[in-house]
Amino acid sequence: MKLHELRDNEGAAKKAKRIGRGPGSGKGKTAGRGIKGQKSRSGVAIKGYEGGQMPLYQRLPKRGFNKPNRKQFAVVNLGLIQKFIEAGKLDAKAAITEDALLASGLVRRKLDGVRVLAKGEFTAKASIEVTGASKAAVEAVEKAGGKLTVAKAEAPAE
Secondary structure, three states: OOHHHOOOOOOOOOOOOOOOOOHHHOOOOOOOOOOOOHHHOOOOOOOOOOOOOOOHHHHOOOOOOOOOOOOOEEEEEHHHHHHHHHOOOOOOOOOEOHHHHHHHOOOOOOEOOEEEEOOOOOOOOOEEEEOEEOHHHHHHHHHOOOEEEEOOOOOOOO
């Protein structure tokens, strides 16, 4: 095979449709835009336009607010931590930190920290150190004989 013999596979490259290039092309004259009207002309932007009537998206009431600097936590349930301990992916004897959760694959990414919730059974006597936890989660870990420490999330360097 030589350089000049290289070709695309059959059907890999599709020819662009040449619009507005005479009647023989099948897309000449009006170029597939129909006849007259606003949409047949250039410079048309009518996505939410309702002919001068107040558009629907403006008539409906606005509600809610998304805080731009809100914290987003990776959420973990106690039941899952228990499952990972039983599977041997987490060591209950050592402190279970956010990095340990990340390394075990229980948490995909830390985001602004890890928050533990109380869903599921927890029986391991383990000490857990995370950024956040629900009251019920703290109680459940202490009931099992462990300790759940909530550390303050370090503010990003400015």
